[in-house]
Amino acid sequence: MAMVILTLNCGSSSAKYQVYDWDNKEVLANGVVERIGIDGSGITHKAKGKKTEIKSPCPTHKEAIELILKTITDPEAGVIKSMDEISAVGHRVLHGGEKFTKSVLITPEVLDGFREVVDLGPLHMPANIMGIEAAQKVMPGVPHAAIMDTAWHQTMPEETFMYAIPRDWYTKYAARRYGFHGTSFLYTAKRASVLLHKKPEETNVIICHIGNGSSMCAVKDGKCYDTTMGITPLEGLVMGTRSGDLDPALPFYIMRKTGMSADDMDKALNKQSGCLGITGRFSDRRDIEIEAAKGDKLCQLCIEMEALRIKKYVGAFMAELGRVDAIVFTAGVGERGPITRFKALSGLEAYGIKIDAQKNEWSFTGNAETCISADDSKTKIFVIPTDEELVMTEDAYALMKGTYDVHTNFTYSFQNPAYVNKAREEGLKADLVKRPHIADVIVRP
DSSP states (O other): OOOEEEEEEEOSSEEEEEEEETTTTEEEEEEEEEOTTSTTOEEEEEETTEEEEEEOOOSSHHHHHHHHHHHHTOTTTOSOSOGGGEEEEEEEESOOTTTOOSOEEOOHHHHHHHHHTGGGSTTTHHHHHHHHHHHHHHOTTSOEEEEETTGGGGGOOHHHHOOSSOHHHHHHHOOSOOOOOHHHHHHHHHHHHHHHTOOGGGOOEEEEEOSSSOEEEEEETTEEEEESOOSSTTSSSOOSSOOOSOOTHHHHHHHHHHOOOHHHHHHHHHHSOHHHHHHSSOOSHHHHHHHHHTTOHHHHHHHHHHHHHHHHHHHHHHHHHSOOSEEEEEHHHHHHOHHHHHHHHTTOGGGTBOBOHHHHHHOOOSSSOEEOBOTTOSBEEEEOOOOHHHHHHHHHHHHHHTOOOOGGGOOOGGGSTTOOOHHHHHHHHHHHHHOGGGGGTBOOO
16 A cells, blocks of 8 residues: 655645655645635645646535545545555644744644644644644544744754843743744755755755745755744745834834724734735735836835845845855745846845846746856855645654654755656646746756
8 A cells, every 4th residue: 555645734714735655756636725714615636637626615624624635535536545545644833932843743732832832823823723633533543743834943043033122021922033934945955955066064045935925044054044034924025915024113103093903903914015015906926027017116116125125135144144055046936036036136246146137037937946047156046946745744754654853863855866856847848848948047966
């Protein structure tokens, strides 16, 4: 019987999943259940080169996970014969606080620990916990593993993770910088080392995870040294609907002027700001670029503001790291946003960073690793499609087998120069038909 690992990423109204054949090292299926708890819920399932969409009521995450399991075992659309083939389940968990510093098998005590830090991630943690509980009910006989978004950042020194606030805010309430997108940074940092032909502990890189949620990470000697997100994912870059950095006094000023409550302000900064706040209409960068090209001034401003914030942190992280071997772009905009990439890195030639405009334009794919720096650039510029699900899968498998350890003592399959993502190789063939110049910027170990 094949060994299959299921990974789940439960949001407030969605549940993403992936089914992975461990023996053959390939993705069998992936998809998402959307609109959980809302009318019109359903699943979008991709397997065997086909996409299946099924509408089905999902009042809670329990029904959503049951729908996922029903779909992946369906005689027509499914990829496994029965639930017995699932050997382990990996769950993405937003926040581990200071209690969880690495991936862990989920026990009742671990779940209690997650409940204790719900206040640190009120928008995500309740859904993460509900997803785990729902999955355990329908799959009680297999190990469930939690892969923390914050674990990668546990190597930050005090001078980068502490805030200049009253000390008892930290000692009593654990108020500090935690950082997020950890699985993405782990994957891309390890892959950057492979592309640079260096050991992770010899590698300094700056990683830009740019998507609807965006953050950057300064990686020093293969470990996280600093990051842009803070106690929550609100701090740092300009994002789809999040403000990123601002004067801490600004919310109080607006609250006094308008009578907004703390909850109202929390919603405004997380859901109504960022690109959506600047443009008044759009959070999707594709829409923003289209309208900017038509002359929309606010969309043009949004592009400039987002890119400038990235550039600002590139400079800050360069100062912290001293030597930068590569700058890495990843996630939706990072992988397919040449305009943002170019504006963020242009004008940095004096610092040894030289982006090649043509290579940057050619790099537009989530299925290949590319190099977009000029040949004489001192610092390499890579675009590395992230693979958070693979990190989750390998952590869950290792925890099940008792071989897991923190990333500095653990070797992932994708650290092997011979590693090949089979699904992406197939996807790349289709991309090359549309954009043949991608072949000119692909970089292989």
